[in-house]
Amino acid sequence: MTKIKTAIFGTGFMGRVHTEGVRRLGNVEVAAIAASKQGTAQAFADSLCIERATGDYRELLADPEIQAVHVCTPNALHYPMAKAALEAGKHVLCEKPLAVTSAEGEDLVRIAAEKGLANCTFHNLRYYPQVQNMRRMRESGELGEIYAAQGTYSQDWLLYDTDWNWRIQSDKNGKSRCFADIGTHWCDMLEHVSGMRIQSLCADMQTFHKTRKMPNRSVETFTGKALQPEDYTEVEIDTEDFASMIFKLGDQARGAMTASQISAGRKNRLSIEIYGTKGSVTWDQERPDELWIGQRNTPNLVVVKDPSLLSEKARSYADLPGGHSEGYDDTFKQVFRRFYRTVEDRTAPVEYGTFADGVRQLKILDAVLESSAKQAWVAVK
Numbered sequence: 292m293t294k295i296k297t298a299i300f301g302t303g304f305m306g307r308v309h310t311e312g313v314r315r316l317g318n319v320e321v322a323a324i325a326a327s328k329q330g331t332a333q334a335f336a337d338s339l340c341i342e343r344a345t346g347d348y349r350e351l352l353a354d355p356e357i358q359a360v361h362v363c364t365p366n367a368l369h370y371p372m373a374k375a376a377l378e379a380g381k382h383v384l385c386e387k388p389l390a391v392t393s394a395e396g397e398d399l400v401r402i403a404a405e406k407g408l409a410n411c412t413f414h415n416l417r418y419y420p421q422v423q424n425m426r427r428m429r430e431s432g433e434l435g436e437i438y439a440a441q442g443t444y445s446q447d448w449l450l451y452d453t454d455w456n457w458r459i460q461s462d463k464n465g466k467s468r469c470f471a472d473i474g475t476h477w478c479d480m481l482e483h484v485s486g487m488r489i490q491s492l493c494a495d496m497q498t499f500h501k502t503r504k505m506p507n508r509s510v511e512t513f514t515g516k517a518l519q520p521e522d523y524t525e526v527e528i529d530t531e532d533f534a535s536m537i538f539k540l541g542d543q544a545r546g547a548m549t550a551s552q553i554s555a556g557r558k559n560r561l562s563i564e565i566y567g568t569k570g571s572v573t574w575d576q577e578r579p580d581e582l583w584i585g586q587r588n589t590p591n592l593v594v595v596k597d598p599s600l601l602s603e604k605a606r607s608y609a610d611l612p613g614g615h616s617e618g619y620d621d622t623f624k625q626v627f628r629r630f631y632r633t634v635e636d637r638t639a640p641v642e643y644g645t646f647a648d649g650v651r652q653l654k655i656l657d658a659v660l661e662s663s664a665k666q667a668w669v670a671v672k
């Protein structure tokens with residue numbers, strides 16, 4: 292059996308998790324890795340036994356044996372890399388946010404369609420088994436008609452002005468940091484689970500640290516804590532630490548959410564609560580195997596993930612028996628499995644977020660930025 296050859300662009304947090312996730316499939320080989328420098332790529336390749344490494348991703352696009360690429364680089368590189376890959380005839384799986392502007396994202400949707408290539412925006416958090424379970428409960432009518440949704444995506448890794456990452460710089464990240472980075476995951480999950488769209492919103496973004504101490508040498512995500520104070524330069528900040536919004540969901544439902552990178556103790560808390568006429572569900576990424584089901588007239592339930600207890604359509608997102616946790620990196624495997632199925636068979640159903648889904652989140656982001664600037668309600672275009 293011939294394996295599909297893929298290349299991964301980026302050797303940071305996501306480069307590593309994507310490499311590990313792809314390797315769990317069995318039918319796909321991570322044939323090459325690209326970083327911004329040859330030495331970085333080679334060190335990564337050596338540590339994970341990857342055959343080929345380069346400091347210039349374009350070399351890999353010229354290789355006809357490579358069928359697909361994963362774009363796992365800072366946001367501003369997503370568009371040029373994904374575009375070049377599509378133009379070279381590669382299937383593309385791109386990290387979120389798909390691009391820095393919705394116009395760039397729309398261009399990628401167009402090129403992918405013209406070329407007939409598989410395209411995925413990596414909103415992987417939808418694919419926790421219990422998130423799929425929430426979705427199926429809503430589809431089967433167990434929640435009734437949805438009245439309200441609320442929640443947060445809160446982290447603490449940028450709490451101090453000594454915390455640093457490329458996401459802080461708008462030229463590498465885009466205009467929005469916190470909402471683009473994690474708020475988009477929350478909105479993608481809400482729309483996926485509820486089956487409804489955020490129609491309009493009123494948002495407010497805040498940058499608490501007007502300046503931050505930039506390290507004088509480069510750092511990759513989540514390694515900043517090791518740096519010493521004498522290594523910093525003070526720089527002005529133009530991306531937000533925190534965002535909140537209220538929104539109209541579908542024709543009548545209402546909701547509220549926050550996205551934060553300055554919430555001490557919250558490491559990676561995506562929590563989502565959906566309230567319907569018959570019942571409610573809430574889920575928290577820091578306890579991913581559990582689903583809280585709220586009922587008016589009978590005791591509430593905490594359902595622990597067990598494939599035999601999941602809704603039938605959610606079952607294929609759980610590979611392990613009850614009592615055996617499935618977490619963050621398992622969502623990668625679930626998306627990769629479905630993505631590569633469509634690479635192998637272009638008629639297979641598309642069961643993952645596409646570039647069009649990535650554009651949808653960029654449109655919400657446009658509205659959030661506009662609303663916060665105007666301090667007014669804005670429709671999502």
Ligand SMILES: NC(=O)c1ccc[n+]([C@@H]2O[C@H](COP(=O)([O-])OP(=O)(O)OC[C@H]3O[C@@H](n4cnc5c(N)ncnc54)[C@H](O)[C@@H]3O)[C@@H](O)[C@H]2O)c1
Pocket residue numbers: 300301302303304305306325326327328331346348363364365366368386387388413414415457472510511512
């Ligand atoms: N889906 C998720 O759960 C999730 C989680 C974290 C990050 N992300 C997304 O993944 C992307 C990467 O984030 P990260 O946390 O891995 O960042 P990171 O800083 O850890 O890694 C970024 C990598 O990009 C590489 N890079 C920079 N310029 C390059 C170039 N020209 N060619 C090749 N490589 C280059 C850097 O060397 C580095 O290895 C971001 O877009 C982010 O939004 C998604």
